[in-house]
Amino acid sequence: MNSWNYEVFWKELQSQIKNSISKEEFSMWFNNISYHSSEENTIILSVPSNFFMDQIKQRYLPLIKEIIGELSGNKINVSFSIVKKNIKEENSKQSNDQPEEIKKHPDLREDYSFKNFVIGENNSFAANAAIAISNNPGKSYNPFLIYGGVGLGKTHLLQAIGHAVHENSSDKKKIVFVTAENFTNEFIASLQKNKPHTFKNKYRSLDLLLIDDIHFFQNKEGLQEELFHTFNALYGAKKQMVFTCDRPVSELKNITDRMKSRFEMGLNVELNPPAFETRLAILKSKVESLKISISNDILELIAQNITSNVRDLESALTKLVAYAELVNKKITKEIAQKQLIDIFTTSKPCNISIDLIQKKVAEYFNLSHIDLRGRKRTKAIAFPRQIGMYIARELTEYSTTEVGSDFGGRDHTTVMHAIQKIEGSLKSDPTMEATINNIIRSIKENNSKQ
Ligand code: ADP
Ligand code: MG
Numbered sequence: 474m475n476s477w478n479y480e481v482f483w484k485e486l487q488s489q490i491k492n493s494i495s496k497e498e499f500s501m502w503f504n505n506i507s508y509h510s511s512e513e514n515t516i517i518l519s520v521p522s523n524f525f526m527d528q529i530k531q532r533y534l535p536l537i538k539e540i541i542g543e544l545s546g547n548k549i550n551v552s553f554s555i556v557k558k559n560i561k562e563e564n565s566k567q568s569n570d571q572p573e574e575i576k577k578h579p580d581l582r583e584d585y586s587f588k589n590f591v592i593g594e595n596n597s598f599a600a601n602a603a604i605a606i607s608n609n610p611g612k613s614y615n616p617f618l619i620y621g622g623v624g625l626g627k628t629h630l631l632q633a634i635g636h637a638v639h640e641n642s643s644d645k646k647k648i649v650f651v652t653a654e655n656f657t658n659e660f661i662a663s664l665q666k667n668k669p670h671t672f673k674n675k676y677r678s679l680d681l682l683l684i685d686d687i688h689f690f691q692n693k694e695g696l697q698e699e700l701f702h703t704f705n706a707l708y709g710a711k712k713q714m715v716f717t718c719d720r721p722v723s724e725l726k727n728i729t730d731r732m733k734s735r736f737e738m739g740l741n742v743e744l745n746p747p748a749f750e751t752r753l754a755i756l757k758s759k760v761e762s763l764k765i766s767i768s769n770d771i772l773e774l775i776a777q778n779i780t781s782n783v784r785d786l787e788s789a790l791t792k793l794v795a796y797a798e799l800v801n802k803k804i805t806k807e808i809a810q811k812q813l814i815d816i817f818t819t820s821k822p823c824n825i826s827i828d829l830i831q832k833k834v835a836e837y838f839n840l841s842h843i844d845l846r847g848r849k850r851t852k853a854i855a856f857p858r859q860i861g862m863y864i865a866r867e868l869t870e871y872s873t874t875e876v877g878s879d880f881g882g883r884d885h886t887t888v889m890h891a892i893q894k895i896e897g898s899l900k901s902d903p904t905m906e907a908t909i910n911n912i913i914r915s916i917k918e919n920n921s922k923q
Pocket of ligand 1: 592755
């Protein structure tokens, strides 16, 4: 018999930790760990997956070690054993001679998994909610909606939920990942073929529906009607839905109120641009998974210069690697600087809201935010407003129509006129550039603090 048995420490540790972290956190992490066995000076814990183990190590290992150390009065190592939870005994016996196959889902990109998702300040709430939902789809937070600017990981997280549910469930779950655009095309095709029922049957009988980029449904009434019924059917059957969107639901235009309120019913979370440390961590993780070697100071150079989003970070890295392969040279800091200069100068922070731009422009000109958004036409307001429109087009992805509507319901020709006017003054008035740069700097500063 094994003379070491640390199970008692594990029991006590659980009750201590239960009192020091929130209920959700405890059930998310500690309900999925159990005592496995003991060896000399080592306690072995069972965890359900590799991903889970990495997360536990990152978050709780020091705490676990500390508490067990205190309880036992000894230095005790903690190690993990991965025990897949949902596979029943009989199943594992039957399939023993077959190599375990990793289940792949045809709609999902293999690399968009939780394992490859770096968690930082900017996305930890969204990522943890996504993990919780994949452990218990349909039970809480239905629907779950992730919003934020381009390249911040919305699609990646959405698909990671799909992977996790697909891999973890013992029974076969019907999962569909679809972009809002393809959902629309499929619906139209089903009408054209006179087979609306195939579409309805497919989507209303799913266990998990993942729709990417729902802002695409703006202005599409017929589609929204169909989605409304799909939503109600799935919601009623307690089936999980997850959506992504490029802006908060409240800022969507031409989406029916009943659809908006449904999108907002469950949990809506925002993804923000990553801070420097997270940008660096993402780069390091990419370098590792690509099995390439790039020195730290070059990764730091990239992380310092590209602040907008993860997609831009990735393209900088890809560009460097491609160049190095082409010329067959080791990448130096000088080469990196030279190769990436275009990306460094065009990388735009995409998550800036028009609201923030208006606040900063108003602040600069000592006007009220309301006046700037309003319809007053006095010269003291009209000119700053034009600057605001110009900056909005420079710093965001919003169309001239959208910018116009946020600046007192003006149409896109007014916005285009404003942009031309400011471009004209930039050429003729040398102080104009400084003014605009000052405002842009204050907007960016404010945005990166969030
Ligand atoms: P979005 O859908 O928000 O535009 P994506 O999900 O397509 O963004 O992400 C853009 C790229 O950045 C993808 O290749 C994705 O894998 C990567 N990415 C985004 N966030 C992270 C992260 N936190 N860790 C690792 N890779 C990330
Ligand atoms: Mg996307």
